[in-house]
Amino acid sequence: MKSFNTPSNSSTINGFILLGFPCSREGQLLLFVLFSAIYLLTLMGNASIICAVRWDQRLHTPMYILLANFSFLEIWYVTSTVPNMLANFLSDTKVISFSGCFLQFYFFFSLGSTECFFLAVMAFDRYLAICRPLHYSTLMTSRLCNILVVSCWVLGFLWFPVPIIIISQMSFCGSRIIDHFLCDPGPLLALTCKKAPVIELVISSSNALPLVCLLLFITGSYVLILKAVLKIPSTAGKRKAFNTCGSHLAVVSLFYGSVLVMYGSPTSEHEAGMQKIVTLFYSVLTPLLNPVIYSLRNKDMKRALQKFLGT
Numbered sequence: 001m002k003s004f005n006t007p008s009n010s011s012t013i014n015g016f017i018l019l020g021f022p023c024s025r026e027g028q029l030l031l032f033v034l035f036s037a038i039y040l041l042t043l044m045g046n047a048s049i050i051c052a053v054r055w056d057q058r059l060h061t062p063m064y065i066l067l068a069n070f071s072f073l074e075i076w077y078v079t080s081t082v083p084n085m086l087a088n089f090l091s092d093t094k095v096i097s098f099s100g101c102f103l104q105f106y107f108f109f110s111l112g113s114t115e116c117f118f119l120a121v122m123a124f125d126r127y128l129a130i131c132r133p134l135h136y137s138t139l140m141t142s143r144l145c146n147i148l149v150v151s152c153w154v155l156g157f158l159w160f161p162v163p164i165i166i167i168s169q170m171s172f173c174g175s176r177i178i179d180h181f182l183c184d185p186g187p188l189l190a191l192t193c194k195k196a197p198v199i200e201l202v203i204s205s206s207n208a209l210p211l212v213c214l215l216l217f218i219t220g221s222y223v224l225i226l227k228a229v230l231k232i233p234s235t236a237g238k239r240k241a242f243n244t245c246g247s248h249l250a251v252v253s254l255f256y257g258s259v260l261v262m263y264g265s266p267t268s269e270h271e272a273g274m275q276k277i278v279t280l281f282y283s284v285l286t287p288l289l290n291p292v293i294y295s296l297r298n299k300d301m302k303r304a305l306q307k308f309l310g311t
Contacts, residue, residue: 014095014097014098015095015096015097015098015100015101015176016095016096016098016101016176016177016178016183016188016191017093017094017095017096017176017177017178018084018088018094018095018096018178018180018181018182018183019094019177019178019179019180019181020085020088020089020094020180020181021181021276028089028090029089029090031089032086032089032090035082035085035086035089035284036086038082038284038285038288039078039082039083039086039284041288042074042075042078042284042287042288042291043075043078045288045290045291045292046071046072046074046075046287046290046291047071047075048291048305048308048309049067049068049071049291049294049295049301049305050068050071050072051308052301052304052305052307052308053065053067053068053304054068055304055308056304056307056308058300058304059300059301059304062125062140062142062144062145063122063125063126063129064300064301065145065149066118066121066122066125066145066148066149067122067294067301069118069149069152070115070118070119070122070290071290071291073111073114073115073118074115074287074290075287076107076111077108077111077112077115077283077287078283078284078287078288080104080107080108080111081104081108081181081182081283081284082284084096084100084104084182085181085182088181096183098168101178101183101188102164102167102168102183104182104183105160105164105167105182105183105184105185105188106160106161106164108182108183108283109159109160109164109207110156110157110159110160111156112156112259112282112283113155113156113157113159113160113210114152114153114155114156114157115156115255116156116210116211116214117151117152117155117156117210117214118152119214119218119248119251119252119255119256120214120217120218120221121148121149121151121152122248123217123218123221123222123248123252124148124217124221125140125145126221126222126225126244126245126248127221127222127224127225128140129244130225130228130229130241130244130245131224131225131228159206159210160206162206163185163202163203163206166199166202166203167185167188167189167199167203170189170192170193170194170196170199171192171193171194172191172192172193173191173192173193174191175191176191178191179272180272180275180276180279181276181279181280182279182283184275184279185203185207186275187272187275189203211256211259211260215256215260218252218256222245222249225241225245228241229241229242243298243299244298247293247294247298250293251286251290251293251294254281254282254286254289255282255286258278258281258282258286259282261278262275262278262279262282
């Protein structure tokens with residue numbers, strides 16, 4: 001087997017080593033059990049929301065259709081990283097192929113971009129429901145809802161091919177060790193033979209642009225929502241409006257807060273330990289918490305889940 005410290009370039013490299021979380025064999029097994037449990041709970045939680053929306057006729061509205069699609073997205077989002085992470089815990093070599101690394105890169109960031117678009121569309125849906133309640137049913141039709149859902153998926157998966165192609169064509173020298181648990185642009189760019197600050201700036205911009213633009217859209221939507229809520233005369237009406245938006249705001253805060261810390265500055269400025277912790281938060285823990293947030297703060301969803309689960 002070729003030494004990991006032997007210089008190589010993109011034409012001879014066979015793969016990378018995802019260092020993950022270096023620790024003893026017992027520690028690796030403990031992490032395997034922990035993340036296996038988190039992964040299964042994430043799948044079960046998001047699948048329960050999908051099933052509840054599917055089988056409860058009262059939830060066949062744009063708000064819950066978007067939520068079901070969002071939960072479907074979360075299942076694939078966490079699946080793009082965790083199974084490979086679990087395999088690495090049990091692996092002695094921890095090698096990921098060149099093509100496998102860039103496929104993971106593509107799907108992880110495309111699904112992450114799709115999540116940003118879904119969060120923006122869900123904010124737009126809440127804006128129409130609260131700020132334009134009399135026209136909501138005529139504006140947010142099933143046809144428009146379907147168009148928005150398809151647009152989120154298409155735009156999310158069209159955003160990252162160019163940056164990924166650029167990085168995949170670069171030459172990699174020296175160690176093939178990526179001090180991370182997934183193929184992230186920062187550690188990958190650190191392995192290139194020739195440092196390219198312009199390319200790093202382009203990659204950072206491609207990461208940050210959709211985040212910032214969509215976050216501004218979400219913020220604008222909720223500023224208008226807040227103004228409309230404050231005009232509601234009854235306390236019960238205000239409470240209902242805040243409960244409707246509270247879950248979405250919590251999810252937006254969790255996701256965007258951690259992602260902006262990670263990709264709001266040049267990728268090379270983050271230490272490996274911080275990269276792993278922050279990435280774990282938005283890629284593994286957030287998809288686990290989202291079903292809990294939505295079910296706890298939404299009475300209709302809670303009733304539908306109880307009915308589906310037979311409790």
